[in-house]
Amino acid sequence: ETISCYYLTPRRIKKVMQRQGVHGPKPHFLRGNLNEVASLLAMTTCNDMDSVHHDIVSRLLPHYELWSQQYGKRFIYWVGNEPRICLTETEKIKELLSSKYTNLSGKSWLQQQNSKHFIGRGLLMANGEDWYHQRHIVAPAFMADKLKSHVGYMVECTQQMLQSLKSKVEIGKTEVEIGEYMSQLTADIISRTEFDSSYEKGKRIFDLLTSLQHLCAQSSRRLCFPGSRSFPTKYNREIKALKVEVERLLMEIIQSRKECAEVGRSTSYGNDLLGMLLTETQKKRTNGFSFNLQLLMDECKTFFFTGHETTALLLTWTIMLLATNPSWQDKVRTELSQVCNGETPTPEQLSKLTMLNMVINESLRLYPPASLLPRMAFEDIKLGDLEIPKGLSIWIPVLAIHHSEELWGKDVHEFKPERFAGVGKSYAPGLNFMPFAAGPRNCVGQAFALMESKIILAMLLSRFSFTISKNYRHAPIVVLTLKPKYGVQICLKPLSS
Numbered sequence: 228e229t230i231s232c233y234y235l236t237p238r239r240i241k242k243v244m245q246r247q248g249v250h251g252p253k254p255h256f257l258r259g260n261l262n263e264v265a266s267l268l269a270m271t272t273c274n275d276m277d278s279v280h281h282d283i284v285s286r287l288l289p290h291y292e293l294w295s296q297q298y299g300k301r302f303i304y305w306v307g308n309e310p311r312i313c314l315t316e317t318e319k320i321k322e323l324l325s326s327k328y329t330n331l332s333g334k335s336w337l338q339q340q341n342s343k344h345f346i347g348r349g350l351l352m353a354n355g356e357d358w359y360h361q362r363h364i365v366a367p368a369f370m371a372d373k374l375k376s377h378v379g380y381m382v383e384c385t386q387q388m389l390q391s392l393k394s395k396v397e398i399g400k401t402e403v404e405i406g407e408y409m410s411q412l413t414a415d416i417i418s419r420t421e422f423d424s425s426y427e428k429g430k431r432i433f434d435l436l437t438s439l440q441h442l443c444a445q446s447s448r449r450l451c452f453p454g455s456r457s458f459p460t461k462y463n464r465e466i467k468a469l470k471v472e473v474e475r476l477l478m479e480i481i482q483s484r485k486e487c488a489e490v491g492r493s494t495s496y497g498n499d500l501l502g503m504l505l506t507e508t509q510k511k512r513t514n515g516f517s518f519n520l521q522l523l524m525d526e527c528k529t530f531f532f533t534g535h536e537t538t539a540l541l542l543t544w545t546i547m548l549l550a551t552n553p554s555w556q557d558k559v560r561t562e563l564s565q566v567c568n569g570e571t572p573t574p575e576q577l578s579k580l581t582m583l584n585m586v587i588n589e590s591l592r593l594y595p596p597a598s599l600l601p602r603m604a605f606e607d608i609k610l611g612d613l614e615i616p617k618g619l620s621i622w623i624p625v626l627a628i629h630h631s632e633e634l635w636g637k638d639v640h641e642f643k644p645e646r647f648a649g650v651g652k653s654y655a656p657g658l659n660f661m662p663f664a665a666g667p668r669n670c671v672g673q674a675f676a677l678m679e680s681k682i683i684l685a686m687l688l689s690r691f692s693f694t695i696s697k698n699y700r701h702a703p704i705v706v707l708t709l710k711p712k713y714g715v716q717i718c719l720k721p722l723s724s
């Protein structure tokens with residue numbers, strides 16, 4: 228199978244794509260176009276941006292800009308031995324992400340390899356039947372009524388964060404790097420709501436996962452061929468050691484939950500995500516799918532990771548946008564005082580915060596934390612007139628779609644939340660807007676993330692007003708997710724209420 232994946236299929240793919248008039252840069256032996264991508268990116272991201280503006284595609288996807296100009300909307304390039312088609316036609320994307328193709332497409336071997344030691348085969352990286360079973364096991368943890376029961380924790384964690392901001396301001400430290408606060412807060416919330424574990428306990432897990440993420444991200448730029456990941460290099464040893472340590476800590480959390488149930492202190496494993504996963508490990512299955520201990524740990528890692536970083540980035544970018552657009556900050560604050568009257572928002576009130584919702588959408592459009600969607604065709608598939616041969620990987624550059632002048636108009640790079648007015652009523656941005664992907668394999672945590680973000684922003688905005696600090700350096704980068712390279716420094720001013 229390896230041989231067919233590495234030597235035969237690419238030749239076939241090349242032929243099928245050429246026949247359809249899909250071209251791209253010439254690949255080099257073994258490295259494909261990795262060197263061009265790396266050197267273009269090194270050039271565009273070596274400096275900060277000269278001002279806070281949002282035209283970031285040429286900075287973050289310079290290869291996309293170059294090749295889409297040279298070869299057209301659809302082009303093909305090579306990451307090592309893996310051929311990729313870049314797809315921006317939203318009708319075709321819609322079809323690809325629909326239920327028709329959930330079994331015929333998924334995460335590629337290369338991606339699975341790159342995250343093997345990071346989040347393993349948890350939901351995000353699973354395919355086919357494995358994915359289907361996992362998705363059905365975890366989905367109930369993110370239903371509306373479950374989410375409502377988390378509001379209390381979310382508010383409590385946010386209050387603690389606000390308290391620590393207040394203490395800082397009181398001793399005269401009015402400038403803070405808000406990204407760090409958001410990252411800690413969302414980590415705290417996912418630990419408490421889904422694992423019933425304190426932030427301190429979870430913190431070490433997050434730190435280790437972050438280091439693992441960085442190491443594994445490096446590997447996606449390294450040359451990869453079958454077997455190379457098991458060489459005992461320093462790099463591989465480092466990854467192994469971190470992985471062992473994360474899993475040891477997770478076992479502690481898992482073990483203590485199991486003991487709680489087994490010594491009879493509680494009647495079940497609990498009904499948060501960890502409890503539901505543990506219950507699943509006890510079930511005997513006949514259909515060949517087994518939820519074993521390794522999968523349990525992979526799932527925990529997956530949710531520790533997906534459950535906090537992306538949301539923290541959404542919050543951080545939104546705060547940067549509000550800090551640089553004081554009129555929108557005022558608008559949202561006015562709405563908050565009208566709807567919530569100075570109180571902590573309830574789940575019912577959250578849905579009435581339309582200005583806040585518009586601001587969050589606009590932030591997700593300009594700075595989508597997950598800026599690319601990767602898929603691979605496991606069979607030959609046909610998207611309209613486009614044939615996608617088996618083994619071709621498909622890259623959907625969400626960031627480029629969100630910044631497409633053709634789709635959004637001349638003011639595409641401007642911060643204009645009003646473009647989302649009426650979303651959910653008469654106006655649907657449809658597939659021009661896909662920060663959480665779409666179809667059956669969309670973000671399972673979307674409602675969780677949005678509820679959490681609204682609570683945090685609402686509480687922050689009613690306690691403080693803020694401006695961007697002169698120390699803020701606008702330098703967005705993509706390291707798996709879209710981040711501000713040096714964080715977001717803001718100056719806080721407490722509001723009297």
Ligand code: HEM
Nearest residue numbers: 350351533534537538541597662663664668670671672676
């Ligand atoms: C603003 C915050 C978030 C954004 C922008 C975001 C975005 C996304 C996107 C684009 C995907 C599809 C990835 C792909 O298929 O390649 C995804 C999947 C996923 N997300 Fe999120 N996410 C966010 C928050 C969360 C939260 C809070 C959780 C969990 C509590 C979560 C858990 C997951 C999981 C488990 C998947 C994999 C789903 C599957 O493959 O079936 N996400 N997310």
